[in-house]
Amino acid sequence: AQKITQTQPGMFVQEKEAVTLDCTYDTSDQSYGLFWYKQPSSGEMIFLIYQGSYDEQNATEGRYSLNFQKARKSANLVISASQLGDSAMYFCAMREGTYGNKLVFGAGTILRVKS
Amino acid sequence: EAQVTQNPRYLITVTGKKLTVTCSQNMNHEYMSWYRQDPGLGLRQIYYSMNVEVTDKGDVPEGYKVSRKEKRNFPLILESPSPNQTSLYFCASSPVSGQWGTSTDTQYFGPGTRLTVL
Numbered sequence: 447a448q449k450i451t452q453t454q455p456g457m458f459v460q461e462k463e464a465v466t467l468d469c470t471y472d473t474s475d476q477s478y479g480l481f482w483y484k485q486p487s488s489g490e491m492i493f494l495i496y497q498g499s500y501d502e503q504n505a506t507e508g509r510y511s512l513n514f515q516k517a518r519k520s521a522n523l524v525i526s527a528s529q530l531g532d533s534a535m536y537f538c539a540m541r542e543g544t545y546g547n548k549l550v551f552g553a554g555t556i557l558r559v560k561s
Numbered sequence: 562e563a564q565v566t567q568n569p570r571y572l573i574t575v576t577g578k579k580l581t582v583t584c585s586q587n588m589n590h591e592y593m594s595w596y597r598q599d600p601g602l603g604l605r606q607i608y609y610s611m612n613v614e615v616t617d618k619g620d621v622p623e624g625y626k627v628s629r630k631e632k633r634n635f636p637l638i639l640e641s642p643s644p645n646q647t648s649l650y651f652c653a654s655s656p657v658s659g660q661w662g663t664s665t666d667t668q669y670f671g672p673g674t675r676l677t678v679l
Contacts, residue, residue: 547592550606
């Protein structure tokens with residue numbers, strides 16, 4: 447069964463506007479971590495933001511915030527004030543269980559920022 | 562500078578010709594892992610290592626081998642490459658996750674190796 451689902455293969459957003467990238471996950475573990483990575487056209491994987499399952503507040507890192515809804519098992523990435531440099535592939539990933547390092551990735555969402 | 566390096570970055574080879582993709586990290590991380598990225602599938606784990614001489618299969622290990630003789634190095638070996646192994650490969654490293662996990666356990670990725678098997 448798909449553990450990480452990103453339902454938006456591609457998204458467009460106007461420069462300076464906010465955009466939400468969807469991510470739902472499936473796990474029976476109580477302890478897990480959720481990550482978002484950015485992959486620009488150059489190919490490298492850039493860590494953006496992390497949310498632990500026990501964190502009560504939504505994570506924020508600059509223009510990135512994670513809308514964590516535990517009951518719905520969703521961990522959407524919100525990018526505020528989009529910039530042209532935000533155009534990239536975005537991956538949601540989950541690390542399950544205690545003492546676990548393995549990341550399970552979604553299929554990704556391609557974001558294009560329009561000027 | 563803390564980093565994960567991979568070589569080569571690009572490789573075109575032919576079916577059956579053994580190849581090795583090297584991976585090295587300078588952060589003294591215990592955990593290292595190999596992923597492959599394919600369109601529509603995201604990244605999938607091939608093999609991982611929790612420490613020196615400790616390796617285990619990930620989700621898609623068929624056709625690959627690894628070794629971990631030194632803490633910093635984790636080479637990926639394709640003994641007899643086939644066209645279905647054409648992919649973008651990433652090496653990653655991190656500290657071993659503690660009991661509850663934190664953001665500091667996030668994996669640091671190498672720049673990727675784009676492999677084409679003809």
